[in-house]
Each structure stands twice: as C-alpha cells, then as structure tokens.
Amino acid sequence: MAADPDRTDPPSVVCDDLSKRFAEGTDVLRGVDLTLAAGRTTAFVGPSGCGKSTLLRLIAGLETPSGGRVEIGGAPPSETLKRAGLAMAFQDPSLLPWRTVRGNIELALKLARKPADRTAIDDLIALVGLGGFDEVRPAALSGGMRQRAAIARAMVTRPGLLLLDEPFGAVDELTRRQLAEDLPRLWEARATTTILVTHSVQEAVMLSDRVIVFSSRPARIVGDVAIDLDRPRPASRVSDPDFVALATQVSEALARGMAGPQDRLAAQ
Amino acid sequence: MTGQRRGAGLLGIAAMMVLWEGVGRAFEGAFLIAGPSDILVYLGANLGLMVRALGETLGNAALGFVAGNLAAIALAVLAQLWPPSRSSVSGLALIVFCLPLVATGPILRILYGPGPGPQITLAALAVYYTTLVPLLVGLRAAPASWFDLVRSYGRGPLTELVHVRAWATLPYLFAGLQIAAPAAFLGAMVGEFTGAERGMGVLTIRAIRALDVDATWTIATIAALVSILAYSGLGAIARRVLLEKPAVILSAPVSTGRRRGPWHAAARLALLLGLTIGLWWAALELADLPSFFAKRPDDVWRAFVTAPDASATRATMASALAGTALFVVPGYLAGLALGAALAILFLLVPAAAAVGMPVAVALRSVPIVTTAPLLVLALGRGATGTITLVAVMVFFPTFVACLHGLRQAPGQILDVFDTYAAGRLARLVHVHVPAMLPAFFAAARMAVPASILAVTVVEWLATGRGVGALMALSASLSDYDMLWGAVVVVSGLSILGYAAISAVERRILSVYAAEQLGA
Ligand SMILES: Nc1ncnc2c1ncn2[C@@H]1O[C@H](COP(=O)(O)OP(=O)(O)OP(=O)(O)O)[C@@H](O)[C@H]1O
Ligand SMILES: [Mg+2]
Numbered sequence: 059m060a061a062d063p064d065r066t067d068p069p070s071v072v073c074d075d076l077s078k079r080f081a082e083g084t085d086v087l088r089g090v091d092l093t094l095a096a097g098r099t100t101a102f103v104g105p106s107g108c109g110k111s112t113l114l115r116l117i118a119g120l121e122t123p124s125g126g127r128v129e130i131g132g133a134p135p136s137e138t139l140k141r142a143g144l145a146m147a148f149q150d151p152s153l154l155p156w157r158t159v160r161g162n163i164e165l166a167l168k169l170a171r172k173p174a175d176r177t178a179i180d181d182l183i184a185l186v187g188l189g190g191f192d193e194v195r196p197a198a199l200s201g202g203m204r205q206r207a208a209i210a211r212a213m214v215t216r217p218g219l220l221l222l223d224e225p226f227g228a229v230d231e232l233t234r235r236q237l238a239e240d241l242p243r244l245w246e247a248r249a250t251t252t253i254l255v256t257h258s259v260q261e262a263v264m265l266s267d268r269v270i271v272f273s274s275r276p277a278r279i280v281g282d283v284a285i286d287l288d289r290p291r292p293a294s295r296v297s298d299p300d301f302v303a304l305a306t307q308v309s310e311a312l313a314r315g316m317a318g319p320q321d322r323l324a325a326q
Numbered sequence: 327m328t329g330q331r332r333g334a335g336l337l338g339i340a341a342m343m344v345l346w347e348g349v350g351r352a353f354e355g356a357f358l359i360a361g362p363s364d365i366l367v368y369l370g371a372n373l374g375l376m377v378r379a380l381g382e383t384l385g386n387a388a389l390g391f392v393a394g395n396l397a398a399i400a401l402a403v404l405a406q407l408w409p410p411s412r413s414s415v416s417g418l419a420l421i422v423f424c425l426p427l428v429a430t431g432p433i434l435r436i437l438y439g440p441g442p443g444p445q446i447t448l449a450a451l452a453v454y455y456t457t458l459v460p461l462l463v464g465l466r467a468a469p470a471s472w473f474d475l476v477r478s479y480g481r482g483p484l485t486e487l488v489h490v491r492a493w494a495t496l497p498y499l500f501a502g503l504q505i506a507a508p509a510a511f512l513g514a515m516v517g518e519f520t521g522a523e524r525g526m527g528v529l530t531i532r533a534i535r536a537l538d539v540d541a542t543w544t545i546a547t548i549a550a551l552v553s554i555l556a557y558s559g560l561g562a563i564a565r566r567v568l569l570e571k572p573a574v575i576l577s578a579p580v581s582t583g584r585r586r587g588p589w590h591a592a593a594r595l596a597l598l599l600g601l602t603i604g605l606w607w608a609a610l611e612l613a614d615l616p617s618f619f620a621k622r623p624d625d626v627w628r629a630f631v632t633a634p635d636a637s638a639t640r641a642t643m644a645s646a647l648a649g650t651a652l653f654v655v656p657g658y659l660a661g662l663a664l665g666a667a668l669a670i671l672f673l674l675v676p677a678a679a680a681v682g683m684p685v686a687v688a689l690r691s692v693p694i695v696t697t698a699p700l701l702v703l704a705l706g707r708g709a710t711g712t713i714t715l716v717a718v719m720v721f722f723p724t725f726v727a728c729l730h731g732l733r734q735a736p737g738q739i740l741d742v743f744d745t746y747a748a749g750r751l752a753r754l755v756h757v758h759v760p761a762m763l764p765a766f767f768a769a770a771r772m773a774v775p776a777s778i779l780a781v782t783v784v785e786w787l788a789t790g791r792g793v794g795a796l797m798a799l800s801a802s803l804s805d806y807d808m809l810w811g812a813v814v815v816v817s818g819l820s821i822l823g824y825a826a827i828s829a830v831e832r833r834i835l836s837v838y839a840a841e842q843l844g845a
C-alpha cells in the first residue's frame with residue numbers, strides 16, 4: 059500500500075479523571091481514567107443513557123469536560139480537530155438531506171480540506187454495500203443504508219482516530235456480519251485508532267481488541283476485557299469456546315454495572 | 327393538488343367571476359362597481375397606458391424586492407454570525423417594519439427628490455421583514471448533529487453557514503420570498519402615491535380623483551393579478567428547487583430564550599431605543615440633510631414637548647389618533663374573529679374548503695391596500711368602508727395562518743380521540759383549537775402594523791380623517807415636525823400593540839400549547 063502523505067500515525071487516546079455534568083445538573087461521567095493504545099480498536103458497551111455518546115463527544119472535542127482532560131496523541135482534542143485528524147459517525151446518521159450519498163461523502167473531504175478522490179469514494183461506497191445508490195438522496199434510503207453511508211463518510215478522510223457511535227444500530231444482521239469482517243481489515247490496513255459504541259456484546263468482541271464496559275449513569279468503568287483473538291475473525295468464530303468465554307465475561311460485567319433489579323440478579 | 331380539488335378550485339374562481347359580473351350589473355349606478363366586462367372594455371381602450379404604468383411599477387417593485395431581500399439576508403447572516411447583534415437586529419427590524427409607509431413615503435420623497443427612489447425604498451421596506459423573520463428561524467432550523475459534523479472536522483461558523491445553514495434555510499427563504507413578492511408591488515404602489523410621475527400608483531390617484539370607476543377597478547384587478555402571479559410563480563419555483571415544502575412561518579416566534587428578568591429586558595429596550603435614535607440622527611447628519619425637512623430626534627422632541635405650541639401639536643395628534651382608533655380597532659378585531667371562524671368552518675365542512683380555499687389563497691396574495699380605492703368607491707367614504715378594509719386586510723393572513731395551524735394537529739392525538747369515539751366538537755376544542763392558537767397569535771401580531779397601514783392609506787387617499795389624513799395634510803403643508811412626529815407616534819403605537827399581543831400570546835400559549843414556547 060502506498061504511503062499516504064496526509065496521514066499521521068494513529069494516535070493514542072487518554073482520558074484522565076474525566077467528568078461531565080450538564081448544565082441541568084445531570085451527572086453523566088465521573089472520574090473516568092482510560093488509556094487506549096494507538097492503532098487498536100476499542101468497543102464501549104454500557105446501559106442505554108449511561109454516557110457513551112457523551113464520552114465519545116468529549117474525546118472528539120465536541121463537548122468540554124467539567125473535570126479532567128482528554129489527550130489525543132499527547133495533545134488536547136482541539137489540535138486533532140484543527141488537522142481534521144478524526145472523524146465521527148454519529149448515532150443519528152446526520153446525512154445532509156440535500157446531498158446525495160456521494161455528495162455527503164464528498165462533503166467530508168471538503169470539510170477536511172482534502173482533495174475529492176473519486177475512486178476512493180467509489181471503493182468505500184462498494185465496501186458498505188451501497189453500490190448503485192451513490193446518486194440517491196438520504197430520504198430515499200432505509201435507516202440501515204443511511205447508517206452505512208455515514209460510516210463511509212466517516213472513513214473517507216482516512217482519519218487517524220475513528221469514532222463510531224452505534225454504527226450498525228439499524229443495519230440488518232447479514233450486512234452487519236459482512237461489515238464486521240470488512241471494516242476491521244480496513245482499519246488495520248490504514249492503521250486507525252478506532253472507538254466503537256455498541257449495544258451488542260457479540261459485535262464488541264468480534265470487532266475490537268478491547269472492550270470497556272460502563273455502569274449506568276454516572277458512568278464508571280466496570281469491566282475492561284482484552285480480546286486477544288487473532289484476526290481475521292470469520293463470522294463462524296462466534297460459537298468458538300474462547301469467543302464465548304470473552305462474550306460471557308463482557309455480559310457479566312454489563313450485568314454488574316446495571317442499577318436496580320439486575321444488580322441482585324448479578325449478585326446471585 | 328389532485329384533479330378533483332383543482333376542479334373544485336376552478337369552479338370556485340369561476341363562480342366568483344360570475345357573481346362579480348352579476349353584482350356589477352345589478353347595482354349599476356347604485357354602487358360604484360365595475361364587472362369583468364367593463365374592465366375588459368376599459369383595458370382594450372387604454373392598453374398602452376396600462377402596460378407602460380405596469381412596466382414602471384414592476385421595475386420599481388423588482389428593484390425593491392431585490393434590495394429588501396438582500397438586506398434581509400445580510401441582516402440575518404449578521405445576526406447568525408455575531409449572536410450579540412441578534413436582539414438588536416430583530417428589534418430594529420421590527421421598528422422599521424412598523425414605520426407607517428404613508429408617512430415614510432412623503433418623507434422619502436422630500437429626501438430623494440423626484441425619481442423612483444421612494445418607490446423602490448418603500449418596496450424594499452415592505453418586503454425585508456417578511457423575509458428576515460423566516461430567515462432568522464431557518465438559519466437555526468437544523469439538527470445539532472449537522473453542526474457537530476462540521477465541527478468534527480475542525481471547521482467553524484462560516485463553514486456551518488455555507489454548508490449547512492444556507493441550505494437548511496432555503497424552505498424558509500422561499501416562504502419569505504413568496505410573501506414578499508406581492509408586498510413589493512404594494513410598496514412600489516404606495517411609493518407612487520406620494521407624487522411619482524409614472525406608474526400604477528399614479529394612475530390610481532388620478533382615477534380616484536376623477537371618480538373613474540372603470541379605471542379604478544381595472545388598476546386594482548391588474549394589481550391583484552400581478553400579485554397572484556408573483557406569489558404562485560415563486561411557489562412553483564420553490565417546488566422545483568426544494569426537497570420539501572416551503573416552511574410556513576408567518577412571524578417571529580415569541581421569544582423562547584431563558585427568562586433573564588425585568589432588568590435584562592429593560593436594558594435591551596434601552597439599548598434598542600438608543601440605537602434607533604442614534605441611527606436616525608447619524609443617517610441624517612451623514613447625509614448632511616437640512617433640518618428644515620430632515621427632522622432630528624431633538625426637533626421632534628421640541629415640537630411635541632418643549633415648544634410653546636407643543637400642547638396644541640399634541641392635541642392635534644391625539645384627536646387624529648382617536649379618529650383612527652375608531653376605525654382600526656373594530657376592523658382589526660373583526661378581521662381576526664372572521665379569519666379564525668372561517669378557518670374553523672372550513673375544517674368542519676370540508677366541501678366548503680375545497681371550493682373556498684383556492685379563492686382564499688389567491689386573494690391572500692393580493693395586496694389588499696391596492697384595492698383600498700375600490701372598497702371606498704363601493705362602500706363610500708364613511709366608517710363602513712374603512713372598517714371593512716382593515717378587516718379584510720387582517721382577515722386573509724389570519725385565515726390562512728389559522729387554517730395552517732388547524733392542520734398541524736398531530737394525527738396520533740386525533741387517533742386517540744377516535745378510539746374514544748369523541749365527537750367533532752370535542753376534537754375541535756381539545757385538539758384543533760389549541761393547535762391553531764400559535765398561528766393565530768403570530769398572525770395577530772403581524773396584523774397590527776398591517777391594519778395601521780390599511781387604515782392610514784384609506785384615510786389618506788379617501789376619507790380625509792384620522793392620522794392618515796393628518797400625515798397627508800402635514801406633507802402638503804410642509805409641516806415636517808408633525809410629519810416626523812406622526813412617524814414616531816404611529817410606529818411607537820404599532821410596536822406597543824405588537825408587544826401587547828405578544829404578552830397575551832405568551833400567557834395563553836403557556837396554558838394551551840406549552841411545548842410551542844420551546845425549552
Ligand atoms: N446536551 C445534553 N444536555 C443535557 N443532558 C444530556 C445532554 N446530552 C446527553 N445528556 C444526558 O446524558 C446522559 C447520557 O447520554 P448519552 O447520549 O451519552 O447516553 P448513551 O450512553 O449514548 O445512551 P444510548 O446508548 O441510549 O445512546 C443521558 O441521561 C442524557 O439525558
Ligand atoms: Mg448514545
């Protein structure tokens with residue numbers, strides 16, 4: 059693969075005693091300490107509303123912490139933002155309705171001040187399975203198709219840090235499996251630090267090198283599971299005993315972090 | 327529109343034409359009404375004259391349309407990129423919107439001298455506000471995540487504006503432009519009333535003076551047709567350009583920001599007042615206009631407060647205002663009530679809506695004031711004509727807004743009522759009317775300056791009473807203190823009326839439609 063002159067090495071990500079409390083007084087994060095190695099893929103799992111999206115936004119520099127700090131490659135996120143060194147696929151696909159699929163992907167390049175690269179865009183559109191839909195506007199796409207377009211948009215600028223907030227939420231099972239095989243290959247080839255929020259324990263184990271499990275709000279880290287399965291990981295891997303063991307470990311951590319009746323369930 | 331509805335609409339319009347012709351013939355001599363056939367005859371005989379006048383007015387209206395909308399866009403962008411300016415921009419805009427065109431016209435005439443300047447300026451003044459208001463809303467009408475997207479590539483407000491806001495605001499812009507097109511024509515015509523050499527406004531004045539019924543009706547009909555064409559033409563363009571329907575925003579929503587207490591409001595008001603007076607002063611000083619006719623704020627103060635004859639001046643003004651209030655208040659209230667009532671009727675009787683709606687939509691785009699001479703001809707120079715005109719002026723926007731509001735009632739809530747087999751009345755009271763209230767109040771606010779425009783135009787052109795006549799008289803007697811004072815007093819009252827309605831609106835909406843007041 060040819061060296062990309064624009065491309066810097068993938069950064070590490072450090073959260074140091076990170077807290078976030080919204081103006082209305084909602085305590086979302088409290089003292090999160092986390093170090094993510096450069097070039098690896100990390101999955102965040104946790105109960106709905108615990109603050110995963112908020113943490114991702116803090117890392118992206120879209121939100122300011124109420125305490126502690128975030129460092130990307132040893133510098134505050136604003137430095138990475140300035141270089142367009144990261145990209146985020148938002149929980150809501152946020153495609154601009156007046157642009158086609160291709161237009162939305164091109165916009166990312168424009169915003170990152172990078173030259174429009176037709177073949178790279180075509181490749182990505184094909185990778186996320188939207189071939190033939192490139193001139194279609196978002197309104198005419200299904201929810202899952204929109205999410206895939208948003209993934210392609212996030213990846214087109216070849217960011218060193220890629221943040222994906224529940225990118226497969228509305229994607230069907232088969233396509234999801236296909237993406238789970240294809241995307242990690244690309245992240246590895248491009249040396250990307252990836253953070254992925256998901257509600258699926260299987261997906262977390264399948265895609266990542268490490269799974270961080272959060273408790274319900276205010277989010278604390280209640281589990282940190284290293285996924286030392288070799289790659290590539292075909293879909294059939296899910297039934298292997300080592301995969302199942304890891305998935306169980308994550309599920310148990312999740313149950314520990316849940317407030318309320320689940321607490322008692324986990325304790326038994 | 328389905329074929330059937332289009333058919334019903336055409337039927338409605340055809341019925342109206344027949345009725346019009348019939349009324350014209352039946353009352354030949356009794357009322358001063360010219361039917362369609364009279365108009366065609368007149369038009370045949372005076373085609374050249376009409377075409378030249380129309381060309382002149384259209385040219386002025388077009389220039390004013392462009393200038394006013396560019397100003398609106400520039401102001402909206404300023405308010406967006408520099409948020410502290412926002413409240414001053416919208417406040418000043420409202421003040422300028424409330425200036426009585428009837429008095430601004432003569433003042434512009436003396437400031438500009440001969441030529442099309444006043445017509446173009448009045449056309450611009452007539453349009454910028456109805457474009458600015460939707461733009462202020464539209465520039466912010468995008469989901470937060472679209473802005474996050476832009477920011478996540480390290481880009482700032484300017485990029486947001488170019489790639490997100492400008493596009494997201496297009497439906498709002500078109501909504502504004504659509505209303506602005508007829509308004510520009512109206513502004514140009516009112517400008518021509520003030521002593522232009524050519525144009526439809528000039529012909530109007532001549533026709534009224536000569537009591538030429540056919541000419542008056544022909545001019546008003548042409549003005550109406552031009553407005554309908556401009557309105558629907560822009561609508562057609564909007565449908566081609568936009569992915570979605572143009573937004574319907576009739577007026578700035580009542581402020582939804584955090585309450586910051588009376589001191590904050592007072593400080594903002596003081597700032598606005600200071601800005602207004604400062605700008606007024608600075609503009610005249612910079613243009614180096616002689617204070618004989620270009621009155622400064624202190625001149626007006628002197629004339630109305632400290633001069634020896636100030637109390638006489640105030641008394642003259644007060645009695646003129648009292649005369650005007652007698653017409654404008656009943657007309658305003660009647661227009662509001664009728665607008666809301668008819669909208670509800672259309673909701674309850676869908677067949678009436680199918681026939682009546684196209685007529686109403688067509689007529690709504692007619693700048694009612696250009697038909698003022700007709701109503702005066704038809705109903706006489708007494709109270710009836712004036713009150714009717716004000717009512718009609720208020721009626722159409724209220725009606726259309728209420729209809730739109732009534733249709734906003736969320737389908738799911740109606741389903742809930744259906745499951746309880748609730749009757750029409752229950753649905754009306756609990757669902758439709760609350761859904762209509764925000765639109766009703768938005769229309770009621772915007773109708774305050776509109777009804778003052780209507781009443782002053784009639785008083786000026788026809789009845790010779792009230793503050794409109796006082797303005798005309800002061801202009802012709804070169805009593806510039808009185809003229810400028812009238813501008814100050816009338817716009818002040820307009821703004822007070824507007825603010826009073828906003829206050830009532832806020833109270834009522836907080837009970838009936840809390841979610842519409844925003845977070
Ligand atoms: N801008 C905001 N202002 C106030 N509260 C907020 C804001 N954004 C998020 N919150 C609150 O913070 C909490 C965490 O929200 P967040 O979106 O981070 O959760 P999440 O873990 O991503 O949930 P989900 O899995 O459902 O997406 C929620 O209680 C939410 O109400
Ligand atoms: Mg989330």
